[in-house]
Amino acid sequence: MPDKKTENPQNQENSKEEVRLQVFLAHAGVASRRASEKIILDGRVAVNGLVVTELGTKVSSKDKITLDGKELSLEEQKRYVLLYKPLGYVCTQSDEKGRPCAVDLLREKYSERLYNVGRLDMFSHGALLFTNDGDFAARLSHPSAEIEKEYVVESSLPLPRYLAEDFKRGIRVDGVFYKAKDAEEINSHKMRIVLVEGKNREIRRVFENAGVAIRNLCRVRIGNLELGQMEPGQFRDLSDWEVQGLLKLCKN
Template identity: 70%
Template sequence: MRLQQYMARCGVASRRASEEIIISGRVTVNGELVTTLGTKVSAKDEVCVDGKKIALEETKRYIILNKPAGYVCSSSDEKGRPIALDLLKEKYSERLYNVGRLDMFSCGLIIYTNDGDFAARLSHPSAELEKEYIVDTSTAMPRELADDFMKGVRIDGIFYKCIDARELNSHRMRIVLAEGKNREIRRVFESREVGIRSLMRIRIGCVGVGDLQYGQFRELSQDEVKALLKLCKN
């Protein structure tokens, strides 16, 4: 199979992220540096990433975590900030990575997996997988903010548009996104000079946060995994 596909099935990263790792010169095959995408490998080959040998994962993991605010979504952090992945390491020995991101100051649902194909399907913009958020603000929101966000707002040349927005009260709004550009909600609110006190993702596709408290996690059922994939439009 292709090297990036092999890496994804080993739980290194999604296929797209694995391609970036290959191009950056971090992968060797049988002791030889490989930077060419599409290189074919088999289970008999010795593949190393950053000098560490990788192997196909026998068990596929699909986990949702209710990420607390203050944790970053990365495998490591040079600034020494808390890493959300560390909340899973005591239970799981597999090499897991996050599907999509939440910024450090946001909280709520994020999916972790070692299934690269699953991650690639869910995270691709063409999947148009719904994500639902609750936003609490430190100041009252302009009454037209929800309608403007649904119609679309252009900020610094980037167009932001949500699927749905409902003002729950003067300081709380429920927002549903399909694509989710980088810091989309924060940028829209900042453009209207509205301070965000908390931003929580409460749903990804058909999976809700349920009774999970901050820092808690659970494995998705096979039915939930299939349902998430079925919702993807790609």
Template identity: 60%
Template structure:
């Protein structure tokens, strides 16, 4: 790899993100795991830079910059995992998009295997990084059907926050729609957060569906179906990130 003219070179993790391999943060881990080679040599240094003439491979397969940026909304059915591949042989959500997109798309955020609803996919590393950054705090709305009644008092408790296994969980809002149906809004999205909060109150989860991310709604998209985000939706999500970060700075 020629080290000259490094001003035209790009950090390897950013290059992988722009190739649609994974988000920038996930690409860093892929590099650290020794899965990336540049010009035939395995690279594990995150500061490595690559240019136009360099050959980059991931798991032995060449990757290339993609000219078209994709922003996709998928209504994930239950039973699919949100990862590039699964060592246990489970169905991967990204496989539902492969017939429609030749680009390598990766999920922005996650839903656990048993949860359903909105998941975003992209090959734009900058877009994914902004939405995934903890400071973005974009609202995510869920409709949850439970195995036991949820009282207004329990809903208020979840808004106040509960501690489970020394981890603090708190929702922005919990609204009881029916005795066994609630709407929950989160801005964090810790692993299995809603299920753990409910389980702490001895309430089981029968169905969990994410119906909104920021300004984007699931609407009438059926399970397994997908659509491209509109320009308005893409700009709206990015504007939400900027607005929230600016508010946090003013209030600091």
């Protein structure tokens, strides 16, 4: 669980305690603290009518805080949602190209502002977490957490004989080192891969480097959460036990 010293703006009414602006945004369900910092630097946040771009700015419950002109408030209900992201959906709050966003699949049920923890590119499908808990998101998404993500990858052509073993030992592509925690062939055209860091397009870059085109890439597990019998587009709330289980798996 987050450290007891973590700033918690939900107690501000009684304590009148001030917190950093990015902490407030995280607890208001805007984004993780790290992502909230960029939002502040981009000049999208105003405090009492004045745009603020200083990350050290402190705020309290008495301040009026807006994002893109819309007033924010602290969300009392924390949400933790597992979505089976379908193919063709992007992992952003909105898309300038008009592509469907994964979060849109959740908007009808949840009034809270939810954001994804980690990403899947639009040509991949599978398990994707959403939350409005900034501390939870920051802890899970940090590389030091080493949360396992399991993928099943299908190729158009037969897999190179030693690709799985090479991936486990580590492969350097264009100066970047990629290493799977585990990888094994299921058959000549299918491989199971477990990553703990998950660099940008890691699996695709390793396969492209080996001259193998990916036909299908699905993330089937995040930590203790499995897709099971879920279908693309389906989602469910995590139980308290599942949330605590995920946090216990974090090594940070």
